Amino acid sequence: xxxxxxxxxxxxxxxxxxxxxxxxxxxxxxxxxxxxxxxxxxxxxxxxxxxxxxxxxxxxxxxxxxxxxxxxxxxxxxxxxxxxxxxxxxxxxxxxxxxxxxxxxxxxxxxxxxxxxxxxxxxxxxxxxxxxxxxxxxxxx
Numbered sequence: 001x002x003x004x005x006x007x008x009x010x011x012x013x014x015x016x017x018x019x020x021x022x023x024x025x026x027x028x029x030x031x032x033x034x035x036x037x038x039x040x041x042x043x044x045x046x047x048x049x050x051x052x053x054x055x056x057x058x059x060x061x062x063x064x065x066x067x068x069x070x071x072x073x074x075x076x077x078x079x080x081x082x083x084x085x086x087x088x089x090x091x092x093x094x095x096x097x098x099x100x101x102x103x104x105x106x107x108x109x110x111x112x113x114x115x116x117x118x119x120x121x122x123x124x125x126x127x128x129x130x131x132x133x134x135x136x137x138x139x140x141x
Contacts, residue, residue: 037063037115039119040063040115040116040117040118040119040122041058041059041063041065041115043115043119043122043123044056044065044113044115044122044126045057045058045059045065047122047123047126048065048067048113048126051129051130051133052070052133052134052141053069053070053133053140053141054067054068054069054070054133055067055068056068056113063114063115063116064112064113064114064115065112065113065115066097066100066107066110066111066112067097067110067111067112067113068109068110069109069110069111069133070109070133070139070140070141071109071133071136071138071139071140072109072138072139072140073108073109073138074094074096074097074098074107074108074109074110074111075096075098076138077094077096077111077132077133077136077138078093078094078095078096078111080132080136080137080138081093081094081129081132085128085131085132085135085136087127087128087131090124090128091128091132092125092126092128092129092132094111094112094113094129095111095112095113095114096110096111096112097110097111097112098110100112109140113129
């Protein structure tokens, strides 16, 4: 444990090298990236909250949101989306969120949705998600 603690006394070398580049990067770059992620976040949360039985809070500092969905089991839903559901040969991958909670049983109907795609791709992915929620056999509404 002591060796591990001592090894963590400084940032890893790759982080140090990246930091050098960040020091020379203009502030406008960081501002534009921040604005883009806010745009993606706002689009995603608004689209999710328009879906029947779906609730997403507004994240304040992440590139994902944890979403309550109307299903009996989010893990089964995520597997079903990947193995059985397609629109024009495409599907949307989500992460079941139960493992993000400490309390057993909490998050059973929650998924994590990352908004790392550009808005046109998010639009398509969220449309597929919405249609998947409508078609899922374990839907609860």
